[in-house]
Every structure is written in structure tokens, then in C-alpha cells.
Amino acid sequence: MQFDVISPIDNKVYNSFNYTTKDELNNVLTHLDFVDIPKFAIKELFDNLAKLLDESKKELATIITKEMGKPIQESYVEVQRTINTAMCCRDFIGNIEGQILSADAYMDSSRKAHVEYSPIGTALCIIPFNFPINLCMHKIGPSLVAGNKTIIKPNPQNYFSTKFFYELCIKAGFDTKMLALICPDIPLLQDLIASDDIDLISFTGGTKTADAIAATCGRKKQLYELGGNDPLVIHKDADLDKAFNTLINQRIGTCGQRCTAAKRVFVHKDVFDNIYNRVKDALDGMIAKDPMDENNILGPVVTKEAAKNIYDLCKKYEGLKSVKFTYLNAPKDAYFNPALAVCSSLEDNAFDEEIFGPVIPIFTYSDDEIDKLIAKINSTGYGLQSGIFTNSLDLIKKMHKELKVGSVNINEGPGFRAENFPFGGVGKSGSGKEGVKYTFHNMSTLKTLIV
Numbered sequence: 001m002q003f004d005v006i007s008p009i010d011n012k013v014y015n016s017f018n019y020t021t022k023d024e025l026n027n028v029l030t031h032l033d034f035v036d037i038p039k040f041a042i043k044e045l046f047d048n049l050a051k052l053l054d055e056s057k058k059e060l061a062t063i064i065t066k067e068m069g070k071p072i073q074e075s076y077v078e079v080q081r082t083i084n085t086a087m088c089c090r091d092f093i094g095n096i097e098g099q100i101l102s103a104d105a106y107m108d109s110s111r112k113a114h115v116e117y118s119p120i121g122t123a124l125c126i127i128p129f130n131f132p133i134n135l136c137m138h139k140i141g142p143s144l145v146a147g148n149k150t151i152i153k154p155n156p157q158n159y160f161s162t163k164f165f166y167e168l169c170i171k172a173g174f175d176t177k178m179l180a181l182i183c184p185d186i187p188l189l190q191d192l193i194a195s196d197d198i199d200l201i202s203f204t205g206g207t208k209t210a211d212a213i214a215a216t217c218g219r220k221k222q223l224y225e226l227g228g229n230d231p232l233v234i235h236k237d238a239d240l241d242k243a244f245n246t247l248i249n250q251r252i253g254t255c256g257q258r259c260t261a262a263k264r265v266f267v268h269k270d271v272f273d274n275i276y277n278r279v280k281d282a283l284d285g286m287i288a289k290d291p292m293d294e295n296n297i298l299g300p301v302v303t304k305e306a307a308k309n310i311y312d313l314c315k316k317y318e319g320l321k322s323v324k325f326t327y328l329n330a331p332k333d334a335y336f337n338p339a340l341a342v343c344s345s346l347e348d349n350a351f352d353e354e355i356f357g358p359v360i361p362i363f364t365y366s367d368d369e370i371d372k373l374i375a376k377i378n379s380t381g382y383g384l385q386s387g388i389f390t391n392s393l394d395l396i397k398k399m400h401k402e403l404k405v406g407s408v409n410i411n412e413g414p415g416f417r418a419e420n421f422p423f424g425g426v427g428k429s430g431s432g433k434e435g436v437k438y439t440f441h442n443m444s445t446l447k448t449l450i451v
Contacts, residue, residue, distance in 0.1 A: 003156045017156075033177045046141070052172055062075070066292075072293070072294055092436050099114075116449075118147070122198055123150050124151045124200070125151065128204045130257045130258060135204050139202045151179075151181075152182070193216050201223070210224045210226055225434055227259050230261060238389035264361055264363065276362060279362070284327075288358075300335045301334050323343050343363045370395070386409065386414050396410055405429075406426055422435045
């Protein structure tokens with residue numbers, strides 16, 4: 001069966017491919033095998049891959065943008081972040097440590113345990129559309145370092161960018177027995193997830209899909225990096241210039257289609273006018289345009305259906321008395337211009353659902369509403385990352401203690417992520433941690449030799 005990749009740039013077929021068939025999938029599973037490669041040799045493979053990625057920046061960035069609409073300048077950044085992640089995997093190899101434990105601490109025995117990391121088996125890595133190669137690298141790199149047989153399953157919308165990246169991996173020297181690329185339809189993918197051929201599933205995407213995977217996969221190990229409704233808090237003592245720039249960059253970036261985007265903005269009443277007026281001026285006349293133009297910072301969202309969903313959710317919230325939109329226009333195909341809303345209450349359900357697009361809801365709060373602010377942030381069930389602009393140590397300590405999130409970023413937005421930092425949320429935002437070291441640990445199993 002054929003899948004047509006419809007480019008959101010012009011709503012035309014960019015390219016087409018055939019889904020992986022059952023016979024093709026069986027051949028892949030039969031071909032995969034454990035490959036014993038010295039760690040120093042794997043380092044060389046990551047070096048090779050980084051070099052190939054650097055040489056292919058323009059071609060790869062172009063494919064990413066044409067498939068999913070990300071501004072071309074951001075696609076270049078994604079390729080560079082993928083290089084960074086590859087080098088982080090390379091560097092981590094020299095820091096893998098086992099343990100030697102002695103039994104005589106608890107019993108009369110001279111036995112010692114040599115504890116080391118071993119492969120977990122076959123890892124199925126399911127990649128989202130918004131970062132088709134960097135998030136792929138974040139999964140397959142640590143999996144390959146761990147020695148797993150590793151399968152890449154891209155989002156169909158990004159098949160060709162992920163395929164290009166996979167081919168670079170093979171060209172760099174990663175064996176096809178170690179690493180495979182598949183893209184079956186949903187029924188065949190469900191069969192694979194339920195089968196004994198898979199030992200671990202690493203998925204980045206939506207909560208509903210994660211629930212479906214969990215219901216199907218049985219007792220396999222599962223790692224989920226899911227959605228977020230990430231807060232950006234701007235307190236009265238904030239550096240307003242930095243806070244404003246962070247707000248715009250981390251909400252408009254990738255057309256608002258980031259799990260860590262600043263999806264809800266909470267501004268202290270003393271500085272509300274300053275921030276609101278600057279955001280309003282920044283969005284005035286900002287139009288989603290051709291993402292291939294390097295001067296444009298906002299392109300289309302991934303599909304025209306996604307643009308409609310964003311608009312419909314905004315209209316739902318527009319019906320609340322506490323919500324007033326300054327900008328809200330119906331999309332044209334996949335092009336959705338930025339929307340701005342002011343929310344006067346912390347106590348209703350305004351914007352409790354994640355909006356995966358360039359929509360900026362701004363809430364206000366006062367000094368005596370900090371507990372209400374925290375309750376509002378925690379109310380959605382999502383808990384990925386958060387950003388707080390303040391120099392108040394008391395507020396920082398309170399937020400760190402009481403926010404139900406995976407990360408509290410101080411004087412930074414919720415979108416900050418470094419390749420070597422732990423990354424992952426709580427609640428509906430997932431389970432397990434990424435970040436090269438932490439992904440490696442999650443994709444390995446501890447094996448003990450007692451002598």
C-alpha cells in the first residue's frame with residue numbers, strides 16, 4: 001500500500017513510498033543479529049556519521065522542511081543537534097562503568113559480584129514528525145552503544161528524511177544486522193509491537209498512541225516521551241528582555257509543534273502590560289510563510305488537518321468568559337498564523353489541553369496567588385518541563401518542590417534541552433528518561449557475574 005507524503009508548503013505530493021509488507025518485515029527480523037563490535041570501533045562509527053551529517057546538511061535540512069514545514073533555518077539547527085547527539089554518544093562510550101560488589105559486607109563470604117550493562121535485545125524506536133532525525137539519534141545512538149538490535153520506525157510524514165539519515169548511518173559503518181528501517185501500516189505495526197520479536201519500545205509522540213501501545217505490547221520494557229503543556233512563568237523581578245525573547249522563540253519555534261514549547265505563559269500582574277504589549281507587537285503582522293525562505297521564522301504546521309485542529313481547540317477556549325483572543329484567524333490549508341489570548345482566571349480549565357501550534361495564552365497572577373498558580377500548572381496531568389524567570393530563591397525552591405514536572409528551568413524556558421541532561425516528564429508526559437547516558441541505562445539490562 002502506498003503512502004503519499006503531502007508537503008504542507010503547497011499541499012501537493014512531495015514523494016511517495018510503499019509501506020513495509022509482512023514479508024519484508026519478517027526478512028528484517030530474520031536478518032537482525034547481535035554484532036560484537038569493540039567500543040573503540042563504535043566510536044569511529046559515530047565520528048564517521050557526524051562527518052557525513054555535516055557534509056549533507058543542506059540536502060537533509062531541505063527534505064525535513066519539505067516534509068513537515070519547519071523553517072529551513074530550524075532544519076539546519078536540527079541537523080547540527082543530531083551531530084551533537086552523535087558526538088555525545090561517542091563520548092559517553094568511554095564513561096560506561098560497571099561495579100564490583102563484595103558479599104562480605106553482609107555475610108561470611110568472599111564472593112564478589114561483577115555487575116555490567118548488557119544488551120536488552122531488540123529495541124523498536126518509534127520517531128515523531130517534529131524532529132525526525134535528532135530524536136531518532138537520541139534513541140538509536142544509546143541503543144547501539146548498548147549493543148541492541150535496533151529498529152527505526154519513522155512517522156510516515158517524515159519517511160524520506162529519516163530514510164536519508166538511516167542511509168548515512170549505514171554508510172558510516174553501522175551494520176544492517178544492527179540497525180534496520182521499517183515503516184509498516186498501523187495493523188502490521190501493532191502485530192510487531194505485540195510480538196515476541198521486540199524486547200523494548202521507545203516511543204515519542206502523543207498520549208493516546210502511547211496508551212494504545214501499552215495496551216498491546218504486554219510486559220515489554222517501555223519508554224515514553226509524550227506531550228507537554230509546559231508553563232513559562234515570568235515573575236515581577238524577571239529579566240523582561242530575556243523572558244520576552246524566550247517566550248517568542250520557544251512558542252513560535254517549529255511552528256509551535258514542540259512537546260517542550262512554552263504552551264502556557266503566566267505573567268505577574270506588575271509586569272503584565274510590558275510583556276503583553278511586546279508579544280502583541282511581535283505577533284502583529286506575523287504571517288506563516290514559505291519555510292524554504294531563510295528569512296521566515298514561521299511556516300505551516302505539519303498538515304492542514306493539524307491546522308484545523310489547532311483552530312477548533314482555540315474556538316473551544318474562546319467560548320470561556322475568562323478568555324479573550326487578540327489574534328485568531330482561520331487557517332489556510334496548513335498555514336496557521338499566531339494566536340494570542342489573555343486569560344483572566346487561574347481557576348477554570350482554560351488551555352488545559354495541549355495545543356500543538358503557535359498559540360500564546362497569557363495568564364496573570366499576583367503575589368498572593370502563587371499557590372493557585374502552582375495548582376493551575378499541575379492541573380492538566382502533563383508534567384514535562386517548566387521555565388521560570390525570577391531571582392527569588394524562595395520562589396525557585398517552592399516551584400522546584402511543588403511543580404509536578406521533570407525539569408524546572410530557571411531564567412530559561414521549558415524548551416531548553418541538552419544532549420547529556422536527563423529529559424523526560426511525569427504523568428501524561430511519559431515515563432523513563434532520555435539524554436544519552438539515561439537512555440543507555442534504560443536500554444540496557446544489568447547482568448551479574450558472581451565469583
